[in-house]
Amino acid sequence: MRRNTFTRTMVAAAATVSMLTLAACGGGSDDPATTGGGGGSSQGGDTIKVGFSQLGAESGWRTANTESVKANLTKENGFDLTFVDAQQKQENQIKALRDFIDQGVDVIAFSPVIETGWDEVLQDIKDADIPVVLVDRTVDTTVADPFVTWIGADFTKEGVTAGEWVKENHPDAKIFELQGTMGSGAQTNRQEGFRSVVGDNVIGEASGNFTRAEGKAATEAALAAYPDMDLIFAHNDDMGLGAIEAIEATGKKPGVDIKIVTVDGVRDGLQALVDKKFNYVVECNPAFGDQLAELIKKVAAGEQVEKSTIVVDEAFDQTITQEFVDSRTF
Ligand code: AHR
Numbered sequence: 001m002r003r004n005t006f007t008r009t010m011v012a013a014a015a016t017v018s019m020l021t022l023a024a025c026g027g028g029s030d031d032p033a034t035t036g037g038g039g040g041s042s043q044g045g046d047t048i049k050v051g052f053s054q055l056g057a058e059s060g061w062r063t064a065n066t067e068s069v070k071a072n073l074t075k076e077n078g079f080d081l082t083f084v085d086a087q088q089k090q091e092n093q094i095k096a097l098r099d100f101i102d103q104g105v106d107v108i109a110f111s112p113v114i115e116t117g118w119d120e121v122l123q124d125i126k127d128a129d130i131p132v133v134l135v136d137r138t139v140d141t142t143v144a145d146p147f148v149t150w151i152g153a154d155f156t157k158e159g160v161t162a163g164e165w166v167k168e169n170h171p172d173a174k175i176f177e178l179q180g181t182m183g184s185g186a187q188t189n190r191q192e193g194f195r196s197v198v199g200d201n202v203i204g205e206a207s208g209n210f211t212r213a214e215g216k217a218a219t220e221a222a223l224a225a226y227p228d229m230d231l232i233f234a235h236n237d238d239m240g241l242g243a244i245e246a247i248e249a250t251g252k253k254p255g256v257d258i259k260i261v262t263v264d265g266v267r268d269g270l271q272a273l274v275d276k277k278f279n280y281v282v283e284c285n286p287a288f289g290d291q292l293a294e295l296i297k298k299v300a301a302g303e304q305v306e307k308s309t310i311v312v313d314e315a316f317d318q319t320i321t322q323e324f325v326d327s328r329t330f
Helices: 008-025 060-072 090-103 119-127 155-169 185-201 212-225 237-249 267-274 289-300 322-326
Strands: 032-034 048-054 079-085 107-110 132-135 149-152 175-179 202-207 231-234 259-264 280-283 304-306 308-310 315-317
Touching: 048 060, 048 090, 048 289, 060 079, 060 237, 060 267, 060 289, 079 090, 090 107, 090 119, 107 289, 132 289, 149 289, 155 185, 155 231, 155 259, 155 280, 155 315, 175 185, 175 212, 175 237, 185 202, 202 212, 212 231, 212 237, 231 237, 237 259, 237 267, 259 267, 267 280, 267 315, 267 322, 289 304
Parallel strands: 048 079, 048 107, 107 132, 132 149, 149 308, 175 202, 175 231, 231 259, 259 280
Antiparallel strands: 032 304, 280 315
């Protein structure tokens, strides 16, 4: 059966122009799409009932993203938000989505923990005529037009940016890749982007499920299995922070004996960069709750919205200052 796959790679090509637009005006997008459904929402003064299924609380990035969503989908801003944390379990997310159907919300927003396995519930949401806004990660489904719009980062580009820094600064690196949750868009696309640049240098890989504890455990195993590895590419800051603990426990110096490149740029990650334990951090900005709120308002009103909105990211090396880290809002 033909799958309706929506990947960052597809978005990335179309997003170049829109990213310039984003840099100029703080919002942005590519090809337009018309919203579907919207059943009886709140334009004209009523509140918009939103069911939001967050995938978990696995990382500093996720905590910051949740805070941004909750700070913007407020009563004062016209929303009646039901927020459910799925604790990194797809079955919990599917249950929450079904509950949202039963509650008759105006809009369903969710951040899918992995890409596949959503066909049935997405079809049910569609049959209930409730518009879907995808947040952060993406889906791979046989359902036609499974969502109205998506907002998130270009994970493939993040991987490419990390790979280009490694290629330029450590072209002979022996790399261990500390992957995120297997089957998530953030894992598959960061891996794809990174390996398109320095794939030949990767000597080992394992998943740390985007958490500090599992990142530490995976690094401990990797230090034993790949004694000559000298660079870790961690798919997020938290796993990189776990790697620091594992490396220091062996008496080696993170950032020197074993270089560490990560993605996210949350305050703890940037602190490790200032402390010279991380070497390079590609940003994945979680604070897009304001843009999400605007999109949901338009979707609920049945207005035209862009099919995708790419959140703009930066990248940081060890030249950032302590003042910069202290002023970080996430
Ligand atoms: O989907 C975004 C990723 O999910 C972030 O990079 C990571 O920290 C989080 O767990």
